Amino acid sequence: MRLFTITLWLVAGATLAAGAYWTFLLTPESTAWTLAASALLAITAAVLAGLTIGGAIIGWQHGVSASHLRTAIAGAPAGIPGVVVAGLIWWLVGVATNRVTIYNGPINAWFIASFGWADVSWLFTAIEWLSKWLKWVVAPMLALSLMAGILATGWRALSGVAWITRALAPLLLGIATLLFAALVAAPWLYLTPWRPAGLPATSIELAFIIAKLSVTTLLMAIGVALIIRQATPKVL
Numbered sequence: 132m133r134l135f136t137i138t139l140w141l142v143a144g145a146t147l148a149a150g151a152y153w154t155f156l157l158t159p160e161s162t163a164w165t166l167a168a169s170a171l172l173a174i175t176a177a178v179l180a181g182l183t184i185g186g187a188i189i190g191w192q193h194g195v196s197a198s199h200l201r202t203a204i205a206g207a208p209a210g211i212p213g214v215v216v217a218g219l220i221w222w223l224v225g226v227a228t229n230r231v232t233i234y235n236g237p238i239n240a241w242f243i244a245s246f247g248w249a250d251v252s253w254l255f256t257a258i259e260w261l262s263k264w265l266k267w268v269v270a271p272m273l274a275l276s277l278m279a280g281i282l283a284t285g286w287r288a289l290s291g292v293a294w295i296t297r298a299l300a301p302l303l304l305g306i307a308t309l310l311f312a313a314l315v316a317a318p319w320l321y322l323t324p325w326r327p328a329g330l331p332a333t334s335i336e337l338a339f340i341i342a343k344l345s346v347t348t349l350l351m352a353i354g355v356a357l358i359i360r361q362a363t364p365k366v367l
Contacts, residue, residue, distance in 0.1 A: 134356060137190045141352045144183025151176035181210035187356060188279045191363045209281040212289060213274030220270040228262045231255070267316070268308050272298040275362035283364055293364075303361045310361070314354025318347045 155172035159165050186203035193202075231238070235255070242248045276298035280288035288294055297303065322343060330336050 133190065133194060134353070136195045137187050137356045137359075138349070138352045140186055140190060140195070141183060141356055142348060144179060144186065145348075145352070148176050148179035148183060151179055178207055181207035184210055184275070184359070185278065185282060187359045188275070188282055188363050191360050192279070192283060206282045209278050209286075210274075212281065213278040216277055217270040217274040220273065221266055224262050224265050228258065231258055264308065268304070268311050269299075271358065272304060272307050272362050275359055276364075279359075279363040297364060298362055307358045307361045310354050310357050314357070315351050318350040318354075322347050322350070 151172055155169055155176060158169045158172060160169050182203050185206040186200070189202050189206065238254075239251055242251045242254075273295065276294040277288065280291070280294040280297075325343065327339075330339060
């Protein structure tokens, strides 16, 4: 039951945050008023995203109740350190992968000279997959674990390492990896663009697209909810 309510919470929050962000993208910045409106919309989208994630964490920690929304609003700033951590990881991974790309030739030459291997494409493929895993699983787990720690014990969680050890626990990290692959990445990559052959360009096509995207959204929300649970301490 808790998974159901938290999934609905994530869907509703993500819809509102995406709507605010989309409106931000569509808002011109030609005058001071429209620039101020754009800034307000960007802040609103960020607050709604923090409120959505924080509310899901609180839901796993204490259950969904009448005080859930108030607590989630108060805890929204706890997501800021997590965003910083995730952003830093994304930046470091980007720098590392860019260096690998720049030195692609010398790396190939070293393997040829040292081992006689003319084809090390497997190495670059492995590095690419590792970078994706660090960005899309490890970084979110660390960010979520830090936010959950702050919501559970206060800002003193920043000075401890419990959030790091929890996020990088092999079992939890492995479960989060499987959840991301099965319920987040797979629906986005394979279900979203899927279109049956022979689908008529009528209202049936529109109904199919709505149903497909609804199922995709639900699956991804379930996946995110379960990943948040892995990063959340004191799950009841």
